[in-house]
Amino acid sequence: MTTYDATVRRDAADLTALDGLIGHATVQGVPVLHAPRPGDISAGLLFRVGRADETLSTSGVTHLVEHLALHRLGVSDVHYNGATANTYTHFHVTGDEDEVVTYLNDLCASLRDLPLDRLETEKEILRTEAAGRANGPNSQMPLWRYGAQGYGLSSYDELGTWSLTADQVQQWAETRFTRDNAVLWMTSDHVPDGLDLTLPAGRRIPAPAASGSLPVTPAYIRGEDGHVVFDSVLRRSTAAAVFADILGRALFRDLRQEGGYSYTAEAHYSPRDADFATLTAYADALPEKQDAVVGAFVDTLAGLRAGRLDQAELDSVRGKLLKRYDTPDLGAARLPSDALSLLLGHEILSPEQHKAELEAVTVADLREIAREAWDGGLFQVPARGADWAGFTLAPQYSSSAVAGTRHQSLDSDGVTLVIGGEGVSLLLPGGPVTVRYDACAAMTARPDGARLLTGLDGFRVALEPTLFRDVTAERIAVLDEAVPAAAVVPLPARDPERVPQPREREMREAAPVPQGGGDEARKSASPGLRHLPVWFVLLVVAEVVFGLGLLIAILQTSDSAHEALIHLTRAMLPTALVIAYTRKAYRHARRDRG
Structure with missing residues (x-):
């Protein structure tokens, strides 16, 4: 049996759960889900590839393919766009039938023959887009949970926009944007004539396995003032989705209505892959109320773990979720989520099956999920931390340092750089920070000798020759030879005035620890009176x-x-x-x- 035949048969088995509300077909090997809705037609072509499939040194390659594919469509009155997420890329359009068919045909033609002559222009556009993008309060959570790989890459800049070649981008498109790695949905009672979804043959690529950088949970990190964030990874289930709603209500009641500490207090449930989902809870706080918010947040979670929720609250949430099935054009409303489930290989439930699962959720089920969420939780808190609540501070330092030549910092007597045959370490008063060459996710390199090494675990070592004693070209050559070529990202030359000098570097460059964290190492790296x-x-x-x-x-x-x-x-x-x-x-x- 060929890979293509296996994919079609598996998709056919998954589609048996689709009732009469949703039709399905296959066009040029691409599964198509369709259901009618009045008005213009909306459609979405999904591919099972996203940021989590990349490496740190090539991050942004999926986004580049998306931009290049859309460029040939030009300026149009038709509403269309694309989006790159962790596990999928989504091209969507709204218009009349002819407009939608034309868009999809042109999109597939563009994917087959990307305008690679625009590669450098699109790279610059993506860097500009990133520079203007605001990071959310939970933007560093993936990094701390997963490291500088897989699902953790969403915390990082798209380094590949500096170094990716046309061959790399073309190869990515040919192997990921294929007919066997795609699903199309559209709000129509039929598959329109003239639809041409011709794409290269390939295989359905499963979502990447999750990496782990937290040795112990529940754990906490220190974040910015004014924001408290909690997240956990749960098995995908109807009960887990209900729990997210219950948690959001409890936080709103305890932190806003009763405590008056927060304006926003909420929780969300979002699928990560076929089997797991991410639970994220958030509350804001004024600086003088931060300790109160953290305490109330912990109390709310503890109450749910202890089962302090009544049947009436569960019935209220269940009733709200069941009302979704009273939506007109229910089949069309389900299309995007069912198409994504089909793409990821997650079970598709019919409305009757989902209703039955909702009815079966009990208070005891929610208590068990609350305990599961707590046990795997990562808590981002401002100010003094959360040790008192049973959370362990996420690792601020590496477990060991490498052996090699030592280079004293010109800024602090308490900081030493070690360049060895196995990796580099920065020896700080609080402990070492190490990146080993065989576990280097990326190393940026500037012509003036500056190097920034990021390990798969998220730890970073910044090497500025001007800030350490005797860091010669020969010592830097040791790095360049030892780091795998695929991990090296050349960066352009910078203005000489921007090259840091002793006592002038920014403190964030003096803290070679995971992005967005490492308060202990930051403090330790600062020379104090004892020096x-x-x-x-x-x-x-x-x-x-x-x-x-x-x-x-x-x-x-x-x-x-x-x-x-x-x-x-x-x-x-x-x-x-x-x-x-x-x-x-x-x-x-x-x-x-x-």
């Missing part, structure tokens, strides 16, 4: 004591406040000069030590 030499501290203390003594003497010997002010002004000049000279002497001594 100042003893002679410098004693000299400053002596100058302060001398200044205070001089001030007291002037006040005791002066006959008036005006006279005291004159004497004080004259005395301050030599004192200020002494302090300035001391500071300059310390800087020279520190530079000499390297």
Whole structure:
């Protein structure tokens, strides 16, 4: 049996759950789901490929294919667009029958022959799009849960927009945007004549397996002020979707209506792949209310784990969900979600089956799901953390450092860079941060020698030759030779004024830990008073004591406040000069030590 035949037979088995509300057919090997709806026709061509299928060094390749395919369609009065998600790419259109057929035919023709002469232009457009995109309050959660791979890539910039070649983009389109990796849905009572979905043959690619960067859960990370986020991974089920609704109601009641701490308090359930979904809960807070919000948030979760919800609340949520089946044109409303389930290989439930599952959900089921959510939870909190609630701080440092040449930081006596044969480490007062070459997700490289290495676990080491002692071209060559070529992303030269110098780099570059986190390492990387030499501290203390003594003497010997002010002004000049000279002497001594 060929791969294509196997895919068709499997899709046919999955489609047996579709009742008379939804029709199905096959056009040029692409499954088509259709159901009528008054007015213009809407259609969506889905492909089972998204950001989670990429690597960090090639991230953005799916988005590039989407942009290139849409470019040939030009400017039109027809409403159309495309979207790239974690596990799928969706091209959608709304118009009359002729317009929809023309769009889909032209789209498939463009996918077969991408306008690769526009590759560099589209790369720049994607970088511009990313620069103007606002990150949401939960944008760093995937990184901490999954690392710099798979589902964690949605937390990162699309590095591939700097280095992807035409051959790489073409190969991605030929192997992922295929007839066997696609599903079409459309709001029509029939498949229109003239529809041409000719695409390369391929295979249905399952969603990628999830990686894990959290050794222990429930865990927490520190996030921005004003935002509290909780997420967990649950098995896909009707009961889990009901629990998300129950949790959202409970948070709204406890944090907004009763506590008055938050304006927004909500929870959402979204499918991740065929078997698992992500539960995300969120609440906002004023700075002075953050501790209260975190406490109330934890109490709400604890109450649900203990089963503190009544049957009436479950019945209310169940009734709201059942009303969805009273929607006119129910078949058309179900098309996008059923097409995605078919694409991902998730079971498609008929309305009767889903109603039966809703009716079967019990309070005990919800309590078990609450416990499952808590056990696998990741909590993003501002301020003081969540150790008191039983959450463990997510790893801020690597478990070990590599052996190699040591290069002292020119900014801090407590920071050392190690370049070894197996990887690089940054030795911080709180612990090491290590990226091993064989687990390097990406390394950006600039002509001036700057390197930024990101490990699959999300830890990062920034190497700026200007900020470490004796980082020569030979030592950088060790990195360039050891890091797999597929992980290297060349970046363009930067203005010399933008090359960081000692004592001028931004603190975020001094914290080579997972993006958006690592508060402990950030604090530890900052030189404190303990790094100042003893002679410098004693000299400053002596100058302060001398200044205070001089001030007291002037006040005791002066006959008036005006006279005291004159004497004080004259005395301050030599004192200020002494302090300035001391500071300059310390800087020279520190530079000499390297």
